[in-house]
Every structure is written in structure tokens, then in C-alpha cells.
Amino acid sequence: MSTINLHKPALASRADNVSIVLSKRRLPRPPVVRVAAALDISGSAEQLYKSGVIQETHDRMLGIAMKFDDNGEIDTWTFTEGFDRLPTATPENYGSYITEYVMRNDGIRKWGATQYAPVMADIVNFFFAPEEQRAAPKEKRGFLSRLFGTPAPDPAPLPAEPANNMPAWVLFVTDGQNPEQDRGHAEKLLRDSQKFPIYWSLIGVGDPREFGFLRHVAKDLPNVGFLHLESLDISDQEIYEQLITEEFCDWVRGKQVEKT
Numbered sequence: 001m002s003t004i005n006l007h008k009p010a011l012a013s014r015a016d017n018v019s020i021v022l023s024k025r026r027l028p029r030p031p032v033v034r035v036a037a038a039l040d041i042s043g044s045a046e047q048l049y050k051s052g053v054i055q056e057t058h059d060r061m062l063g064i065a066m067k068f069d070d071n072g073e074i075d076t077w078t079f080t081e082g083f084d085r086l087p088t089a090t091p092e093n094y095g096s097y098i099t100e101y102v103m104r105n106d107g108i109r110k111w112g113a114t115q116y117a118p119v120m121a122d123i124v125n126f127f128f129a130p131e132e133q134r135a136a137p138k139e140k141r142g143f144l145s146r147l148f149g150t151p152a153p154d155p156a157p158l159p160a161e162p163a164n165n166m167p168a169w170v171l172f173v174t175d176g177q178n179p180e181q182d183r184g185h186a187e188k189l190l191r192d193s194q195k196f197p198i199y200w201s202l203i204g205v206g207d208p209r210e211f212g213f214l215r216h217v218a219k220d221l222p223n224v225g226f227l228h229l230e231s232l233d234i235s236d237q238e239i240y241e242q243l244i245t246e247e248f249c250d251w252v253r254g255k256q257v258e259k260t
Contacts, residue, residue: 014063080112083119117185121155
């Protein structure tokens with residue numbers, strides 16, 4: 001418990017920085033929004049994990065969740081060719097979540113290639129499919145599949161309509177582009193997701209030439225934003241300023257759930 005108590009002031013400080021940006025955006029008391037993190041864990045991202053950069057990034061996202069999610073939680077996924085749906089992150093595992101649930105977990109697929117569409121489809125289904133359809137997909141993975149990776153699954157079909165109207169905000173972090181076939185799947189999925197109250201913040205880290213596809217879909221779709229960062233080594237205030245955009249704030253105002 002001492003470790004948790006040590007980290008809580010840092011989390012509170014990050015939540016305060018989020019509040020500063022929200023006040024600038026004229027959204028000092030934002031509506032309740034469920035926050036999700038989708039984290040690229042392909043081979044090119046390995047050093048970002050081992051150096052602690054992804055842990056720091058996820059901690060910053062938890063600062064956002066403290067202001068938007070009614071429980072201050074983040075539903076979290078990692079993705080390579082396939083994906084893994086992880087336990088929900090809470091303030092109690094701030095500072096240790098990636099180490100505990102990703103790096104020390106041999107069952108999490110890591111360091112493969114990059115596919116966006118399968119994890120995107122699972123995120124939409126997790127938030128908006130009927131409850132009986134929300135279970136995480138199960139996959140048998142033997143020794144050879146863990147060693148050499150598994151074929152990229154086709155994205156799951158989306159529900160015909162949302163089972164609830166609680167808005168969701170996905171912070172989707174990647175350091176490299178997906179192959180051409182997956183781009184077609186991902187673009188269709190993002191277009192189809194407009195019928196759900198979901199906003200995608202697509203965050204490209206590193207070489208800007210890698211993110212032409214993400215720029216394209218963000219420019220074209222009102223529920224998709226794109227942020228390019230040369231590095232994740234920037235201040236909390238700077239990353240919150242760039243993530244909490246006027247476009248997102250306008251979108252979330254229009255999706256506010258009426259309280260009964």
C-alpha cells in the first residue's frame with residue numbers, strides 16, 4: 001500500500017493539469033466518458049515498453065480518466081497482429097500497470113507486426129455490443145504460436161446498433177503504420193463506428209512518414225482525431241493540450257448522456 005500512496009499525489013497532479021486544459025476549452029465539468037487505451041506492442045515498440053515510456057504514457061492517460069470516467073478507470077488493450085484485452089486499469093495500479101499486466105505476463109502477445117482493425121473492432125464491441133456478446137475472444141495459443149506469432153484475425157463484425165449511449169474515448173497509440181489490407185478494414189470500421197458514441201484519438205509516435213493513413217481518416221471523419229508526436233518525452237501539459245482538442249470537446253458536448 002505504501003507504493004500506491006506514494007504515487008497518488010502524482011496522479012492528482014496530472015488530473016489537475018487535465019482540469020487546466022478543460023477550463024481553456026470551456027469544458028470545466030466534462031460529461032462522463034469511458035476512457036480506453038489501445039497500445040501498440042509490435043516489435044518496433046519494444047524499447048518503448050522496456051524503457052518505461054509506455055508505462056509513463058498509460059499513467060498520463062489515467063490522469064485523463066480521473067476527469068472523464070466516473071470511476072477514474074481505463075479499459076486497456078495491447079495490439080500487434082492480434083490483440084489482448086487487459087484488466088481494467090484503476091488508480092490503485094497507477095505506476096505499475098504495464099509492468100504487472102503486460103511485461104510480466106507471458107500470455108500477452110508481443111513484438112510482432114501491426115494490425116489496427118481487429119483491436120478496433122473489439123473495442124467497439126466491448127463498449128456497445130449487447131452484454132452477452134462482449135466476452136473477449138478466446139484463442140488457443142501453443143508454444144509455436146507464441147514463438148512465431150499468430151495470423152492476424154479478421155476484425156469481428158460490429159453490432160447493428162449501440163446497446164447503450166454512454167460515450168467512449170479511445171486513446172490509440174502506435175509507432176508504425178499498418179499493412180495495406182488492414183488499412184481497408186480499419187477505414188471501414190472507423191467509418192462504421194460513426195453510428196456509435198465513440199471518439200478515436202489516433203496518436204502516431206515517431207517518423208511522420210509512417211502516419212499518412214491515420215492523417216487521412218482523421219481528416220475525413222468527425223469522430224476521429226490525429227496527433228503526431230516525434231517523441232512521448234514531452235510535458236504532461238503539452239500532451240494534454242494536444243489530446244484534448246476543440247474538435248473532441250465539441251464532439252463530447254454533443255454526445256452528453258442525459259441523467260435520469
